[in-house]
Amino acid sequence: MSEERRRVLNNLDRIEDRLRDAPEGLHDVGGPASEQALAASGIDPDLALLWGTYDGLDLAGGEARLYPLADHAGATEAAAEDGRLRPGDRVIGERGRDLLVLVADPHAEGADVVLVEEDGERLPCASSIDRLVLALLGEFSVLFDEDGEYQSDLFGDDGELTPAAERRLLRRHLDLDPDAPLARFRLAQSLRRAGELRGAAQELRQLLRRAPEFVWGHLELGRVRQGEGKLGDAVAAFRKAAERATEPGLRAHCLALACLALSGKSERPGPSGQAPKDMSEAPGPSEQAPKDMPEKPGLSRQDAKADAERAALAAAALTHNPMFAAAQEAAVRDALEREDAAAAAEQLALGLAVVPGHLGLLTLRPAVAELAARAPETAEIDDDEADDPDADVDPALREDDAERVAARAAPEPDTGSASSPYGGQKPARSSGDRRSRRPARSRG
Structure with a gap:
């Protein structure tokens, strides 16, 4: 057994443990894909182990999704028509309105999984798909309490993640995917x-x-x-x-x-x-590029x-x-x-x-x-007396x-x-009374 395959199998065990320990109803997973579907998918056998265990995952009530194998082709075709993809890209899921994409050349992209935004901006996201799922589950274990509700100490009075909570989430993510x-x-x-x-x-x-x-x-x-x-x-x-x-x-x-x-x-x-x-x-006339600067008296060679x-x-x-x-x-x-x-x-x-x-x-x-x-x-105005809604x-x-x-x-x-x-904002509640992130962008 190759070292890569051993690593993926080990991470799948860790993913199973986290799914089992998560609050009931927070995550939803599909059953294993068939061997025929895996063989026809064209995905590297080691990567395909994830779908061979869970053919689709819905994490934290839709905060992130990994599509079933049967949905990959349609999602990839739709994103390609929108001009969001490069040759060799394969859409495998989403986070908010951003796509999770397996790329043809991970070395050039800096990651196996890239986050593609609505305008096509590409952000290197994860070192592997199994590590990404594991890291997301790590984040959600910090975000949600045992009842599946947001932890109260993560957000300030303005409803935003506090800087300390933000770092806690990111460090937890990096604990589980150090190369993200x-x-x-x-x-x-x-x-x-x-x-x-x-x-x-x-x-x-x-x-x-x-x-x-x-x-x-x-x-x-x-x-x-x-x-x-x-x-x-x-x-x-x-x-x-x-x-x-x-x-x-x-x-x-x-x-x-x-x-x-x-x-x-x-x-x-x-x-x-x-x-x-x-x-x-x-x-306009005032926006032309600056002309060569004239010599200034006493200007040193370095300053010039x-x-x-x-x-x-x-x-x-x-x-x-x-x-x-x-x-x-x-x-x-x-x-x-x-x-x-x-x-x-x-x-x-x-x-x-x-x-x-x-x-x-x-x-x-x-x-x-x-x-x-x-x-x-x-700056000296007390927060309780401030009238600025953006204060x-x-x-x-x-x-x-x-x-x-x-x-x-x-x-x-x-x-x-x-x-x-999460875009710096507390996610809005979904129809299922669970908050979900739906920002238009998540620029890095």
């Missing part, structure tokens, strides 16, 4: 947002050894290095992210972050929301080189997304409307790093400064929303957060 890139990425994000930069960097190093082509891993490492003040390392990480990005809007965003890090204007790591989308409109590199990065960012500055202006205005001083300042800095003379951004400077001056006052919203959600608005001039409702397996 997406869970490790989200743990690194959570650590970075909490200011634990050394821990975040350690998680990202481990992640990128497993998934070296994962764009978001390099981008997150850039934010961590930026927060540590290691601006040269941050620029290198953002450049690597840009090199690996296939979407022009995301590539432009990575280059803009490199430009900002090189300028040394940012004092904290940036938000980690959804990728900027490509903009097709033609640039940095200025030239910044100009080149800014020009490249605008080449990939000519409407970058307009999108940043929209993000700043949105942050001002929400009175999010940190997001407003950051989005303004990012826009001006690429287009220093953009009139729309420059005119927002006084409003951003005024909001920043008021921020300490606002208790998870900062990760506000960050993600700000960056998404920067990517699209017109904002859309926030439905998820990269920091949490």
Whole structure:
């Protein structure tokens, strides 16, 4: 018996134990697939052992599903028609509205199982399908009590997962699938947002050894290095992210972050929301790429080189997304409307790093400064007296929303957060009186 087969069989025993110990009715599993169905499936025999035990699993009342073998072809065909798949992909399940896909080249993807979002964004999810099921069951054992209801200590007064609960879930997932890139990425994000930069960097190093082509891993490492003040390392990480990005809007965003890090204007790591989308409109007169910078009296050779590199990065960012500055202006205005001083300042800095003379951004400077001056006052307001309905919203959600608005001039409702397996939100109750996650996105 091969080592791989022995490992899968061992994990199947562990899965059976967890299913048996779970609250009654929390999970639903199918019987074993027939030998004929397994042989006709075309799935590697070792991978097929899972379906040979459970031909379909419905976990936590629909939080995650593994499809029966008979449903694979139809689900794959439907996703292919929607343009969500690559050649060789096989849809095997779902988590929320995201698809769980077995990929043709796990080495290139960084994972055997990839999470494919509605727009086709691919996130390396799990090192194997059996480990994924085991890790999900581990998460659900933390989430639910013995009656199948959510543990009360996991959520804050705002109904969001607390940072401590979020990390607990992610660490439990990684206990059972140590090579799961997406869970490790989200743990690194959570650590970075909490200011634990050394821990975040350690998680990202481990992640990128497993998934070296994962764009978001390099981008997150850039934010961590930026927060540590290691601006040269941050620029290198953002450049690597840009090199690996296939979407022009995301590539432009990575280059803009490199430009900002090189300028040394940012004092904290940036938000980690959804990728900027490509903009097709033609640039306006104030959004042209910066011209070669003139020599400045007394400028050192090193500073002159940095200025030239910044100009080149800014020009490249605008080449990939000519409407970058307009999108940043929209993000700043949105942050001002929400009175999010940190997001407003950051989005303004990012826009001006690429287009220093953009009139729309420059005119927002006084409003951003005024909001920043008021921020300490606002922070002292007691939560019980605050009138802002968004006052208790998870900062990760506000960050993600700000960056998404920067990517699209017109904002859309926030439905998820990269920091949490559940979009940072308490799942809504389903018709069966069990909460279920249904975010439109779960960007990492």
